[in-house]
Amino acid sequence: MDFAIQVVAAKRVGDDRAEVFSRPHGHLFVLADGAGGTSGGAAAADAVLAGARTFFPNSPSDCVNFLRDLDRRLTSVGQTTAVVLLATDSTVFGASVGDSSAWLVVGAAITDLTQLQNAKPLLGSGNARALGFGPLPLVGRMLIGSDGLFKYVPHDRIAALANLPLTDAAAALIGAARLRSGALQDDIAVIVAGRRDVPGDGIGGDSPPSGAAADAGSLARRGIS
Secondary structure: OEEEEEEEOOOOOOOEEEEEEEEOOEEEEEEEEEOOOOOOHHHHHHHHHHHHOOOOOOOHHHHHHHHHHHHHHOOOOOOEOEEEEEEOOOEEEEEEEOOOEEEEEEOOEEEEOOOOOOOOOOEOOOOOOOEEEEEEEOOOEEEEEOHHHHOOOOHHHHHHHHOOOHHHHHHHHHHHOOOOOOOOOOOEEEEEEEOOOOOOOOOOOOOOOOOOOOOOOEEEEEEEO
């Protein structure tokens, strides 16, 4: 599976995080958007990624229990959204809480995997209600993003940009959320992924080094397996 990640802060320091971890039968995709305006939002988002490094889920219920455990452990740290998603060559499942989203995009058709999630309370409140999804067939492109994308870009525009070659898609999605001044209204984290055998999912272009900056306050990365 190929994937591209971009995380861009609206100001100098942001609270959004995203990472992909290799697993024996697929990849674990993780995205967290720390609660803005709180001192612990970034730390809570970091803790989601840290916990995911040793998380090997086999079912949606595993993902729900992972988030429930984090909800309890983060009460003294801060609050954040979270999406955890395991994708194999043929299926996808996971769990989420908050207003970050995960989609499957086939042409202009969108399947919102996180449509029924609970936006609040957030992870770290001690009362978060994580909701699982799947397993479902993995078709088309997979898109995971924070509300800095989904709140400010029309959904049909997001779907169109998600179908671009992966090297272009993540950057184009970030660009679509920018004001005419070039500023962002909120931090954005985006992961776009697709199977290599799906037409139009070729990456193309040169790979940036891991952690290479796309612009000030941002992280851009690409992965191939």
